[in-house]
Amino acid sequence: MTLPNRLFLLALFNFTLLLPAITIAADDSNSAKQLYTQYCSSCHGAQRLGGMGPALLPGNLSRLRKPDAARVIQSGRAATQMPPFAHTLNNTQTDLLVNYIYEEPDTPPEWTLTDIQSTQQIHFQQDQLSSQPVFQADLQNLFIVVELGDHHATLLDGDTFNPIHRFATRFALHGGPKYSPDGRYVYFASRDGWISKFDIYNLKTVAEIRAGINTRNMAVSFDGRFAMVANYLPHNLVLLDTETLSPIKVIPVNGRVSAVYTAPPRNSFIAALKDDKTILEIPYRAPFQVRSISTDEYLDDFFFDPDYQHLIGASREGDRGQVIHLDSGKAIATVPLAGMPHLGSGISWHYQGKTVMATPHLKEGKVSFIDMSNWKVIKQIDTLGPGFFMRSHDNSPYAWVDVFFGPNKDAVHLIDKQTLEIAHTLKPEPGKTAAHVEFTKDGSHALLSIWEDDGAVIVYDSRTLREVKRLPMRKPSGKYNVYNKTHYSAGTSH
Numbered sequence: 446m447t448l449p450n451r452l453f454l455l456a457l458f459n460f461t462l463l464l465p466a467i468t469i470a471a472d473d474s475n476s477a478k479q480l481y482t483q484y485c486s487s488c489h490g491a492q493r494l495g496g497m498g499p500a501l502l503p504g505n506l507s508r509l510r511k512p513d514a515a516r517v518i519q520s521g522r523a524a525t526q527m528p529p530f531a532h533t534l535n536n537t538q539t540d541l542l543v544n545y546i547y548e549e550p551d552t553p554p555e556w557t558l559t560d561i562q563s564t565q566q567i568h569f570q571q572d573q574l575s576s577q578p579v580f581q582a583d584l585q586n587l588f589i590v591v592e593l594g595d596h597h598a599t600l601l602d603g604d605t606f607n608p609i610h611r612f613a614t615r616f617a618l619h620g621g622p623k624y625s626p627d628g629r630y631v632y633f634a635s636r637d638g639w640i641s642k643f644d645i646y647n648l649k650t651v652a653e654i655r656a657g658i659n660t661r662n663m664a665v666s667f668d669g670r671f672a673m674v675a676n677y678l679p680h681n682l683v684l685l686d687t688e689t690l691s692p693i694k695v696i697p698v699n700g701r702v703s704a705v706y707t708a709p710p711r712n713s714f715i716a717a718l719k720d721d722k723t724i725l726e727i728p729y730r731a732p733f734q735v736r737s738i739s740t741d742e743y744l745d746d747f748f749f750d751p752d753y754q755h756l757i758g759a760s761r762e763g764d765r766g767q768v769i770h771l772d773s774g775k776a777i778a779t780v781p782l783a784g785m786p787h788l789g790s791g792i793s794w795h796y797q798g799k800t801v802m803a804t805p806h807l808k809e810g811k812v813s814f815i816d817m818s819n820w821k822v823i824k825q826i827d828t829l830g831p832g833f834f835m836r837s838h839d840n841s842p843y844a845w846v847d848v849f850f851g852p853n854k855d856a857v858h859l860i861d862k863q864t865l866e867i868a869h870t871l872k873p874e875p876g877k878t879a880a881h882v883e884f885t886k887d888g889s890h891a892l893l894s895i896w897e898d899d900g901a902v903i904v905y906d907s908r909t910l911r912e913v914k915r916l917p918m919r920k921p922s923g924k925y926n927v928y929n930k931t932h933y934s935a936g937t938s939h
């Protein structure tokens with residue numbers, strides 16, 4: 446070999462050695478994208494919108510910390526289709542991928558009416574299925590228990606506390622499931638925008654549609670005909686016909702929608718917006734004309750008075766609530782409530798001749814009591830830590846509030862509804878998160894979640910506080926009683 450040829454080969458050799466390093470350093474995002482396309486897109490979608498696996502976009506991943514995402518990629522998820530990549534991808538490549546999936550895509554993903562329509566699946570026509578339930582139980586005293594741990598739901602008999610049926614849901618349900626007024630159907634919304642309609646009488650998922658990319662919750666109209674879906678992505682509300690889940694209307698919104706509620710006496714849906722000082726009201730009748738109510742501040746997380754004349758929304762600063770008179774659209778009171786009140790889980794009851802509402806706080810160990818006739822805080826009590834859910838029932842002397850955050854998350858307080866003081870503190874399973882209570886139809890029993898992957902639903906006699914039954918469940922996040930939910934019981938959220 447001549448000298449120039451050898452030099453050329455040497456140069457080529459060196460260059461080839463350097464090549465991979467140069468490419469990664471020069472364009473991380475490009476190689477992350479290549480890795481994604483090669484190893485992930487078949488299940489998570491070319492644009493990260495999801496497919497057989499969940500969507501991998503920053504908004505959708507907000508509850509998964511980056512180190513946990515890296516662990517999932519390396520080790521996979523046991524008993525799911527998510528495979529381990531430890532033998533295929535080194536740490537640098539894993540980190541590239543983690544950073545990639547937590548970055549916004551260059552072009553915001555779209556999800557048009559046509560996209561929504563193309564995902565609709567009708568598994569059963571309504572008239573194919575029997576209108577008689579295939580099991581025996583008090584149909585008004587059933588519970589749906591959502592088990593986030595392995596994406597299932599359990600239908601529970603509220604008299605015997607025996608599970609009737611356990612079924613798979615979409616990945617990561619979000620916002621509570623909603624019942625049709627007669628309690629035959631239950632509608633679920635998932636983090637990635639899937640809406641599913643489940644026929645309780647026939648124990649079958651009858652229809653599904655993907656109404657968004659990143660969804661917060663859904664509401665069902667009082668007459669049961671319409672469902673409204675609140676999306677973070679795209680920035681919109683999507684109205685569905687509950688019979689087949691066919692989309693009726695897409696309502697574009699300025700920024701993200703935090704939540705949508707149904708307001709039965711007003712025959713309307715009411716939506717809270719994250720990025721706009723506006724409340725939206727959409728009546729349940731064509732042409733579904735949107736009414737915008739401007740507010741002085743960003744309001745999130747609403748609680749309504751029983752006749753839906755007023756709502757109280759938490760201000761973004763987290764130190765006060767703002768009361769809005771819905772007909773006039775005017776702010777009529779400001780309620781000082783430091784420590785981020787969780788108004789959406791507020792409840793109300795009769796106390797000394799008036800209606801009081803009570804709310805836990807997400808950032809302070811406090812419960813506040815507000816006189817709803819004049820919107821004054823009449824009392825605040827200290828709890829063992831910030832709480833998330835508060836529940837009661839007309840037939841229960843106690844309001845139950847969890848201590849969801851902090852070192853005392855294994856405790857629940859029972860507040861005496863007539864003294865507004867803590868009467869009991871239970872520790873159902875020391876060291877494990879105790880959260881979210883829901884009552885049976887008659888209020889005689891309270892069901893509480895041990896919110897862990899190997900968790901449980903514990904059934905208490907709501908007067909003696911004796912444990913009646915403990916049902917093993919996979920991170921049971923919420924329990925929903927047909928009667929209490931369809932009757933808008935004051936002791937539960939709607």
Ligand code: HEC
Nearest residue numbers: 484485488497498499509514517518522525526527528542
């Ligand atoms: C064979 C299909 C498949 C492939 C290939 C795949 N995944 Fe997954 N992935 C899934 C499924 C299914 C889940 C949901 C698992 C569960 O139920 O918890 C998942 C879950 C995840 C999660 C957790 C999401 C969450 O919100 O909890 C991350 C992160 C993830 N995958 C990243 C990746 C990355 C990065 C790749 C490519 C290196 C990849 N996956 C390849 C199917 C797949």
